[in-house]
Amino acid sequence: MQETGTNNGRGFWSSRFAFVLAAAGSAVGLGNIWGFPTTAAQNGGGGFVLVYILCILLVGLPVMLAEMVIGRAGEKNAVGALQHLKPGTPWYLVGVLGVVTGFVILSFYSVIAGWTVFYFIQAAGGALKVPEGQDSATYFGEMFESMTANPGYEILFVAIFMIATIAIVAAGVRKGIERSVKIMMPLLFVLLILLIGRSITLEGAGEGLRHYLKPDFNAINRDVIIMAMGQAFFSLSLGMGVMITYGSYLRREECLPSSAGYVVTADSLIAIFAGLIVFPVIFFMVAVHGAEAEDLVAQGAGLVFVIFPQILVELPGGAAVTAIFGSAFFLLLAIAALTSAISLLEVVTAHFVDDWKIPRKKAAWGLGGIIFLLAIPSALSQGAVEWLSEGGLFGVSFFDLLYIITFRFFLPVGALGLALFVGWAWGLKNASLAIQTGTPNFRLEKLWQIMIRYVAPIAIAVILASQIAAVFASSDDQEPAEPAAEESPAEAG
Numbered sequence: 409m410q411e412t413g414t415n416n417g418r419g420f421w422s423s424r425f426a427f428v429l430a431a432a433g434s435a436v437g438l439g440n441i442w443g444f445p446t447t448a449a450q451n452g453g454g455g456f457v458l459v460y461i462l463c464i465l466l467v468g469l470p471v472m473l474a475e476m477v478i479g480r481a482g483e484k485n486a487v488g489a490l491q492h493l494k495p496g497t498p499w500y501l502v503g504v505l506g507v508v509t510g511f512v513i514l515s516f517y518s519v520i521a522g523w524t525v526f527y528f529i530q531a532a533g534g535a536l537k538v539p540e541g542q543d544s545a546t547y548f549g550e551m552f553e554s555m556t557a558n559p560g561y562e563i564l565f566v567a568i569f570m571i572a573t574i575a576i577v578a579a580g581v582r583k584g585i586e587r588s589v590k591i592m593m594p595l596l597f598v599l600l601i602l603l604i605g606r607s608i609t610l611e612g613a614g615e616g617l618r619h620y621l622k623p624d625f626n627a628i629n630r631d632v633i634i635m636a637m638g639q640a641f642f643s644l645s646l647g648m649g650v651m652i653t654y655g656s657y658l659r660r661e662e663c664l665p666s667s668a669g670y671v672v673t674a675d676s677l678i679a680i681f682a683g684l685i686v687f688p689v690i691f692f693m694v695a696v697h698g699a700e701a702e703d704l705v706a707q708g709a710g711l712v713f714v715i716f717p718q719i720l721v722e723l724p725g726g727a728a729v730t731a732i733f734g735s736a737f738f739l740l741l742a743i744a745a746l747t748s749a750i751s752l753l754e755v756v757t758a759h760f761v762d763d764w765k766i767p768r769k770k771a772a773w774g775l776g777g778i779i780f781l782l783a784i785p786s787a788l789s790q791g792a793v794e795w796l797s798e799g800g801l802f803g804v805s806f807f808d809l810l811y812i813i814t815f816r817f818f819l820p821v822g823a824l825g826l827a828l829f830v831g832w833a834w835g836l837k838n839a840s841l842a843i844q845t846g847t848p849n850f851r852l853e854k855l856w857q858i859m860i861r862y863v864a865p866i867a868i869a870v871i872l873a874s875q876i877a878a879v880f881a882s883s884d885d886q887e888p889a890e891p892a893a894e895e896s897p898a899e900a901g
């Protein structure tokens with residue numbers, strides 16, 4: 409244990425547990441709850457889960473540790489930390505890309521998050537019911553469309569969500585982020601267990617679980633592996649400096665490798681558990697209505713916001729069960745989104761607080777306000793305003809445009825930059841020394857070094873190349889390319 413480090417007087421998490429909760433809160437998002445289960449089911453079920461776990465361990469975990477150590481040793485936000493560790497070089501630009509990415513992602517992530525708030529309110533207020541004589545599929549389809557096509561609703565719910573996000577970040581790392589995740593993460597876990605308890609006892613649940621987890625090893629091919637790797641990076645919130653920023657508030661004597669291990673475990677378990685809710689519910693629909701499971705799984709946002717309400721109203725037990733199960737489910741989504749959103753805003757805010765000396769409250773409200781303004785075209789591109797929507801000015805909706813730029817390109821480029829930074833520029837020796845302040849016997853050090861220097865950059869470069877190829881393929885022949893371009897933002901996001 410060497411110097412303790414003052415981290416430039418920026419304050420620390422009160423404990424390592426708080427840090428792990430906040431980092432897990434960032435990682436656990438909408439991508440875990442419907443992205444992972446549906447992607448798994450479409451790509452070979454249990455086989456995909458195995459490949460995914462390997463990707464997480466071999467590439468996701470090493471990169472997460474790399475980000476954490478950059479932040480803790482750099483004692484600043486994503487930009488400032490890189491500048492501090494490699495002064496006078498252009499490496500800080502990787503941090504700048506991260507800040508820009510966080511800014512843009514939050515603008516459209518908050519649109520979907522706003523929908524979860526809308527549906528939570530509907531469910532809790534008992535409004536998820538089908539009027540006498542109407543068909544429930546049509547009814548809920550129209551409910552969703554009337555929400556997305558209504559500019560007032562779209563903007564109102566983004567505003568509610570953004571205000572909550574900003575208020576937490578403005579209150580500070582300890583009084584805002586830490587305090588909120590200490591309430592929200594346990595609640596998320598309780599909701600998850602409650603929902604699993606209800607769903608696995610539904611008619612058709614066994615069939616659903618079989619469909620979700622039956623290992624189909626023949627389905628594993630190159631595309632599935634690339635897909636699993638992409639999902640792993642996305643799900644762990646890597647590539648834009650979240651873990652750098654959160655790591656910068658962690659004391660030098662804390663153990664980083666095990667912290668990264670806890671975050672990764674929590675994220676993967678919650679993703680796998682989410683499938684225990686989603687699949688029984690889908691197969692309940694199959695059992696009761698004779699629907700096609702494949703069709704339901706392929707729905708993306710429609711699955712959550714249109715199909716789920718139809719299932720909710722059919723649950724045995726009547727209106728009370730619909731309200732309880734429904735509000736629990738949408739609250740789960742809203743919390744998952746909120747703990748991710750605060751990490752997005754914190755990346756941006758910390759940069760302006762550290763490097764531009766803007767007071768935290770001003771930075772959070774000012775930047776959050778600008779992000780909200782940028783969220784408006786995304787919100788309106790979901791049906792309210794024609795030229796922003798699909799087929800309008802951009803060919804894809806404004807929302808999809810931002811989604812593709814950030815998730816397909818900026819995040820992998822950022823992750824590649826960070827892996828190269830640690831593996832080659834800052835150097836393995838320095839990084840290992842910085843880890844050792846809290847972990848004198850880092851037993852997997854050699855393995856980690858190989859992963860971060862060679863394996864991770866190659867893996868990320870392959871993901872990036874496949875994303876680029878997919879976008880070109882789809883613009884060439886107007887056919888959705890396999891596999892990455894096939895999924896729509898809402899599915900993955």
Ligand code: TRP
Pocket residue numbers: 434435436437438439440642643644645646648650748749751752901
């Ligand atoms: N991990 C988040 C999810 O599973 C999505 C995400 C990707 C994210 N990168 C991020 C969230 C950066 C916050 C910050 O939904």
